[in-house]
Amino acid sequence: MEKLSCDILIIGAGSGGLSVAAGASQMGADVILLEGHKMGGDCLNYGCVPSKALIAAAARAQTMRRTAPYGISPVDPVVDYAAAKDHVAGVIAQIAPVDSQERFEGFGVRVIRAFGRFVSETEVEAGDYRISARRIVVATGSSPLVPPIPGLAEVPFLTNESLWELKERPDHLLIIGGGPIGMEMAQAHVRLGCRVTVIEGAKALGRDDPEARALVLEALRAEGVEIVEEAKVTAVRPGIAVEVEDGRVFEGSHLLVAVGRKTNTERLNLDAAGIETTRTGIKVDESLKSTNRRVYAIGDVAGGMQFTHLAGYHAGIVVRSAVLGLPAKAKTAHIPRATYTQPELAQVGLTEAEAREQYGDRLEVARFDFDHSDRLLAERQAKGFIKAMVVKGRPVGVTIAGPQAGELVNLWSLVIANNLKMSAVSGMVSPYPTVGEINKRVAGAYFSPKLFENETVKKVVRLVQRWLP
Incomplete structure (x- = not known):
């Protein structure tokens, strides 16, 4: 068995592992990446990419059925399911080079196509190799949960x-x-x-x-x-x-x-490395370190929310800590989630029920209904709403249901991540007419009662008007 050593060993070439590999290697670290299955992991091959490609095909079919309100005769589409799946495969193939072994070898990463298994606190065996690493990142993701249903x-x-x-x-x-x-x-x-x-x-x-x-x-x-x-x-x-x-x-x-999903830990022989697990995955602290301080866990296998974008965020935390030696802690309040049905559903931070339980009477809820969006009225898609849960002027959660909810929630992740106030949102200017105006309009809904239904404000305005030249 050939012995290797490196600065950073990454187990798993999904979105999180690839992000760590790219960042660490381009910053000068000696990186080895292990992948026993497909480069790109679940997201590229089985999850986000193929599902959104199929959703796109289905949306085109539905559009053909719903043209009457626009003065166009609807038609019942002829669906070739196999061709739709070919479209899905084509999208995967188009994105695959970005996650390919060749690309990462171009960054200077040594890619070994084998599953990794801990044999000590600092060593992993993979194929014909025994690898010693200063830091190890477990990014093995998750797999579909198959419940024990009789039959x-x-x-x-x-x-x-x-x-x-x-x-x-x-x-x-x-x-x-x-x-x-x-x-x-x-x-x-x-x-x-x-x-x-x-x-x-x-x-x-x-x-x-x-x-x-x-x-x-x-x-x-x-x-x-x-x-x-x-x-x-x-x-x-x-x-x-x-x-x-x-x-x-x-x-x-x-x-x-x-x-649901189950985390991929079975092959890892975690006990040999002194790594503890929980019911949901590998036990980690705020810095994503396991009970073995040399080993990090990121993405699904870390046992928290299971999103590709969270794995990417975790990768940034690990690069800061393991590569640059800087303090870094992972937070979750600004991590959004979206369901890509039509209408879409998106959430960042606390739901209204969660916010009421946590903040009680201090909570204010601002709401804007999509039937007041000129752009969505023009497109005859004006069904939905946005509501922001606000405490002392700062949003602690936003719920969006309706067209482009997954796009609209981006702004609120920025706002919550940077602890901004609703005044920052109200101060932006959106081009008219765009769907993005909805975010500014819910900020307006938050401030309107404070300005237009406040007797003190009205008294001040009357005084100002009396004294203005």
């Missing part, structure tokens, strides 16, 4: 990994799980001509603001998605039949399991 192992089922290999359009797709992945794929498939039933044991999109989730679920049901809530699955039968706790049985042609 599930005896029937063919899909996950977000195997779905992209399916080229035959499902006649009736059953989806177990009403989270973001389940709901995004439900809408995409119903728009591509499938019958779709979502079976959720609690509330669909249950993490989100009740009013926001209701808006999204209403839209999906209107498009034909059957959403069954409070229906715990008790068994799966051959022939693709799903039985729930109250005895109902749902039959379909295909089954997608989308009930």
Whole structure:
């Protein structure tokens, strides 16, 4: 077995691992990167990229059905499901060079295509190599969780990994799980001509603001998605039949399991390195260090929120700490999340319920409804809302449900990350008419009562007007 040494060893070439590798190597560190499967990890190959590509194809089909309000005759599109999947594969192929082994070797990274396994606190074995490193970054991500449902192992089922290999359009797709992945794929498939039933044991999109989730679920049901809530699955039968706790049985042609994710730690032999785990992943502190102070964990495997953009943020924290030797702590208050249904749903910081529980009477909620957006009225998409949870002039959370929610939430991540006040948002100028005006308008909604319904302000204005020349 060949022995190697390096400054930074990274286990996993997903979005987080690649970001650390690129930053550390270009700053002069000696970097080795291990990947036993596909470069780019889940996001490129099975998650964000393919799902958004399929959603884009489905959106084009839906647009063809909804042209009547614009004076254009609608048509029922002819959907070639296999060709839509070819489109997905083409998008992956177009992005893949950015995450390729060749590109990172060009940065000076040594890429070893093998899974890593700890053999001591500072050493990892991978393939024919035993690697000693000053710092180690675990970025192994997560995989689809397959629950122990009786009978599930005896029937063919899909996950977000195997779905992209399916080229035959499902006649009736059953989806177990009403989270973001389940709901995004439900809408995409119903728009591509499938019958779709979502079976959720609690509330669909249950993490989100009740009013926001209701808006999204209403839209999906209107498009034909059957959403069954409070229906715990008790068994799966051959022939693709799903039985729930109250005895109902749902039959379909295909089954997608989308009930969550589990962190990829099984291969790592973490005990050999003195690394503790929790129920959700590797135990880390605010600096993302594990119980072995030489080892960091980032992204999904760190056991917190599971987003590609969070893994990228974690990478920046690790580069600052492990490469530059500077203090760095990870925060979560400014990390946004988005569900890419139509309408979209986005959240950053606290929901209204969370903010009320934490701040009580100190909380103020500002709201702006999309039916007052001239741009969205012109596009006949003016259904949705934004609300900002504000404490002492500073937003602590923002909920957005409606068109382009995932784009609109970017500004609020900036605001919360930099501890800005609502006055900073009200002071910006947006071009008219844009959807982005909505962010300024909710800031206006926050200040309007303070200015226009305040008797002290009115008295001051009357005095000023009396004394102005």
